[in-house]
Amino acid sequence: MTFWVLIFLVALLIAAFLSYTLLRNRRSDEPAAAYDLRVYREQLASVDRDLTRGVIGEADADRVRTEISRRILAADAQMKQEGRSGGPARSVSVVAIACLALVLIGGATAMYHRMGAVGLPDMPLAARVEMAKEVRANRPSQAAAEELVTPPVPRQLEDSYANLLKQLRETVAARPDDLQGHMLLAQHETNAGNFMAGYTAQKNVVELSGEAVTADAYSDLAEMMILAAGGYVSPEAEQALDQALKRDPRHGPARYYWGQMLAQVGRPDIAYRVWVETVQDAPPGAPWADAIRRQIDELAFRAGVFNAPNLSGATGQPGPSQGEVAAAAELTPEERQEMIQGMVNQLSDRLATEGGSPEEWARLIAALGVMGQAQRAIDIRDEAMTVFAGDDAALEMIDAAALQAGIAQ
Template sequence: MSFWVLIFLIALLIAVFLGYTMLRGRRAEGPTAEYDLRVYREQLAGVDRDLARGVIGKADAERVRTEISRRILAADAQMRGEGESVGPSRTVTIVAFALMGAVLIGGALAMYRQLGAAGFPDIPLSARLEMAEELRINRPSQTEAEDIATPIQTPPLEESYKTLLDRLRETVAERPNDLQGQTLLAQHETNAGNFKAGYEAQTQVIALSGDNAPAHAYSNQAEMMILAAGGYVSPEAEEALRNALERDPKLGPARYYWGQMLSQTGRPDLAYRVWVDTLRDAPAGAPWGDAIRTQIDDLAFRAGVFNAPDIAASPAAPGPSQDDMNAAAELSAEERQEMIRGMVDRLSDRLATEGGSPDEWARLIAALGVLGEAEKAISIRDEAVTVFAGNNEALQMIDAAALQAGIAQ
């Protein structure tokens, strides 16, 4: 309430100051011509004094008197004209002052109600930082978040894919120390929407890899945890992200989720900086770059950044048109599968003959994994690694697609 009173008093003070200026103009000492009359009368008296001392002759004195008299008459006529048009009446001035005060006070209160935090007490920056840190430390765990998360509705699996997934589960259960099997299980459980089973398998992948576990293994583990928790970055997911960034500080997906964690724990200012740097480094078509572009304007507003650089604009990655998507929605599962296969074949032929961007190679690898053509996906991946040898950003996209296709090494 004290803040509202302060806003009201400041706006009222400004209105009173402006109103006083308006009313003061009506109480001026007189028209400007009145000052001229006083000057001319003093000049006449000066002519008489000069004539008495013999400084000027009678003829000159008469000529000067005539000129000054002419000016006095003109100033007197001007003063009478100004007296007839003294401006708006006092009533009009008071009404204008009241309207101005209402606009200033009402506008200030309305703007604060729209942009401010009405009813929220004033909190110093140091206290806000302490609250953010306390929120980060005491936020719900992964298990608690999963218990309250809204279950994700996933489409039913095709019978053939479901059979292969069940067989993979049985094989991994018989050979729990098989690194490749755990890797495949983690990826395909995630593809099927079983995110908890996915990150549990990914945890086994990291355990079996030991100190040799790469950064993307931890990043994938964190992503599966976040998906299982409905987009929430738990302390366990934060630890996985920390491990990923310690191994590769430039890993795009981990940096994206790290910014998301900062945003969720009351530090949008730090999250904005992380996302801006991540977006600048993101290769064309990177999924984490697209995710940042859709959210960074809102994050910039929360961070108090109103002159954000225009880094969000980026040409869209090549993909199916809206007509293709509408047509696919009307097809049966078998027809849709054939349509996807046709698009994959055309993309494969074009890359083989004309080449393409790293994003197109990555999309082809991921699509082959969805179609279950693991051997062909491995062949395409090996070819892409050769084509983009030395291009770290491109190789990073290829590795991510291979992981999505379940053929990561």
């Protein structure tokens, strides 16, 4: 209630100030014509004095009196005109004041109802931080989130790839202690859109790895759980991210999802700092850096940051234009698959004839793995290993792409 009284009093004070300006008598100031009349009358008196002293003749005195009289008549007419247009009528001013007060008071109230939070108590920083802690501690579990999410539409797989995936499931079921088998199963289940099955297999990867489990393994587990929950970072996914960051505090994908979690629980200020550092540390073409750049402006606004650094650097990987994305959205699944195949073939032909960066070779290998063209992916991997022989960083990138494609040796 105090807030509304304060708003009303402020609006009323402004209206009163403007009303005083409208109602005050602006005609109290002397018009310019009144000053002219005094001057002309003084000139008439001086003419009589000059005539008495003999300074001027009678004929000159009459001529000057006539000219001054003409000017006096003109000044008097001007004063009468100013008197008639000295301002609006009082009734008009009163109506204007009433409308002004209505606009100020009513408009302020309507704007707050539309843009404000009626009935919401003050939210100091300490209260918001405490609320974020409660949200983080009491948010839904992974299972609860999966129940609320619309299940993803299964991807259309080629028959050969579907059969290989079925055989892989059977092989892993028969050999539950096969670490490599679980790694392949987790990757291919995720590629096929079976995110729950993917993170179930990835949990087995973490367990079978024992003390040698890597930050990548935990980060992949968290990512699969987040995909299964429709982008929501559950407490279970947070635990996996925490384990990944304990093993590698600069792990890019884990830091990306960690920032996403912080934004979801009401701490966009911390999330913004995490994302900025992640982008600044990211290698060229890192997919998590591209994802951050697409969302950083909105997060900066939520965090109250208006002097954000420029993070829109080159990603290192050319992407489709907006027109190409819009055209792809209108294609049928078969046409879209054909378009993707054409893009992959174009990239493959260019790398074979002109060469390219390790990122492009890795992207081609990963794409072929997702499309189920395992043998072709193996051939490209072998060729890339030859091209980048002796370049440890490039070979590591190629190995990572091969693992993603499910063709790791």
